[in-house]
Amino acid sequence: MQGLFESYDRGGFFDEMFSDDGRVRPHYALLRERFCQMDPSEFEHKRALAEKSYLNQGVTFTVYSGDEGTERIMPFDLIPRIIPATEWEIIERGLVQRLTALNLFLHDIYHEQRIIEEGIIPAEIVLSAKHYRPELVGFNVPRNIYIHVCGTDLIRGADGQYYVLEDNGRCPSGVSYLLENRQAMKRVFPKLFSRYPVRPVDRYPQELLAALRHVAPNGNPDPTVVVLTPGIYNSAYFEHSFLARAMGIEIVVGRDLVVEKSRVFMKTTKGLKQVDVIYRRIDDDFLDPTVFRKDSALGVPGIVDAYRAGNVNLANAIGTGVADDKVTYYYVPAMIKFYLGEDPILPNVETFLSAVETDRKYILDHLPELVVKAANESGGYGMMIGPHASQEEIAKFRDAIIADPRGYIAQPVIQLSRSPCCNDGKLEGRHIDLRPYILSGEKTVIIPGGLTRVAMRKGSLVVNSSQGGGSKDTWVLDEEVAPC
């Protein structure tokens, strides 16, 4: 290795760019060549350029500590993650299969509950899920689609195999970074793109809008679609306004909407205008103070009534949280088999349920080796990584598991694959994951690639942006032909 990669150390992990014998993987060869021609200062200059443009564009998320929120950019790493066409083809089929099964599962548990009757999933697991909504039982959502937008987190283990780590079926965020990362890379390395057959990602907003229009109530061919945001102080506000802009639709806050006669209207300068489909980026709990949390100032009183009356549709549907519950996750492979009669294409990570007595005993005996996760948390919160945890932390989680066995799961520590990342002018391996975004509309569509998230701290396995994670551009190649 030479230049920037001179002292690069794979550290014994699965490396995206270099194989175990230290040779560059073929789909990265051209990239390495280009980067080797660059001296560290040129590289650093390009990185600073990209970050500056993020800041100027306001591509930021807000981190709260105490009362004060600071706007931060997500650290951006210049070395793209490259996925060959054959690999992506498998991922794509696996994700479509998985989301199809999850949508069938949601329809089932809010209707006949066959999967419970046939003993595939215990009733108490479903019914005790924090996000199970008995209010929606028997309710038919337009075109039977519950999860319109899904962000499924994939990781690669030491063997290079892709595993599903979790499904995000409520309000997955991050897609705007995927799109902005591509823009930034094109600005910084225009020539590389002309030499690599990278599949484009920029039609995501149009695909999203098509999916939203597809599920308009009563098959309305020309629905009014809006994005509902908690407001400018929400950490993902940039993304909400980005998507509204890219789809050319209004972005509204709860106060902009009013429900009259079970219909939802927005308050405009020309009077009230009816709204048909709402891409809501507010959790169920805050959606309607008359049904869910009474103290929610973000929601719209009466919106659930309008939803149940079939006059407005919400994406994602209310009650999808039961499908991305981490205990439900355990049963997804069984679900795929049950509803589709197929074997799962993408495996789960081995998972232990503390709700099951034998598993619980195993978990409690092996806490220092396991990753423990709260069933209903996201964003890297409510999580313990055994080998990195202190005695007190382990003790805290032990008590929590005993007090609430349904509330936790455990998994072996997966050494996520690594990718070279630039740190202080040096290239070092950092752990990464991949979050593709899957849209279910008339058909199921996945934008090639996804958001590759990077644990920026050395050795860290936590990639969430709220925990200081960064991201990099993700290239899915169009064909198997070597880049020219």
Next chain:
Amino acid sequence: MLSRVADACFWLSRYIERAEANARILDVNIQLLLDFEDQNAGTVQQHWQPILATLEDQERFSEFHTGISGDAVMEFVTFEKKNPHSIVSCVTLARENARMVREQISSEMWEQLNRLYLYAQSPAAHAAFAESPIEFYRSLVDSLHSFQGITDATMTHSEGWHFLQLGKFLERADSTSRVLDIKYHILLPTGEHVGGTVDVTQWLAVLRSCSALEAFLKISHGQVTGRNVAQFLILHDSFPRSIRFCIDHVDGALHRISGCEHSYFSNEAERLSGKLRSALNFTTIDDVFSAGMHQYLDETQLRITGISNAVIKAYGQWLDDAELGD
């Protein structure tokens, strides 16, 4: 267009214009000060106190500072975050409103404003100010002008743009009336008389702070009198910062928003703007002076506030009280 969005466009534009007016006023005052070299604490106070009076910020200023000095006033009007009318506060509020309507305005507009915001917060801004306040204020005004140019060139001239115009011209009419009023608050030093050197220099400064000096000199044949300057800044029909010009555009924007025919009105805002517009069309400078210029300007400011409130009522009828006003 959402009422909340219309409201945000309106205020975004007012804050931009207010930031510009503040930067101009400070720039000119520094220059004016340089013209009068024998400065003691008394004359310095005499120089800066009218600025605070114009901006109606005297009370708030005295919460932060005990005595009036140039540095204290400039710091207070430029950087003080706790002063909601300071340039930094105006830019911050403009950006906050822009963030709310990020999908309505063009990316170019947003980036220009965001860059300005990031700069105003940065140590670089303080350093530039310390090096040369005049240059600093000029570059601020430049950035704000760029924003206006970008707005005109990149945003669809439909409802949102008309709300931006409405806010801009309403705020500008208000600023021009305040700048003119500065002259009322400045006392002529003993021994000086109306029409003397100091008096003329002060009127030139008023013109300069409205970027009106060159335009004025073209038509005034060297006659720099209070009467001529006031006539120009209040009643000129095509100078873009005169009160008459601004109100004309306020009225135009209102009618384009509602679609109501010119010279008719469909809401209270249009009625009030039409009334003020025709008053300005048919007022002479003699009318202004016989009412007393300060009184006349005071009354005009009240009428501008009246229009602003009526706009919010007409188009923000859905909004909660908490969201209304600045």
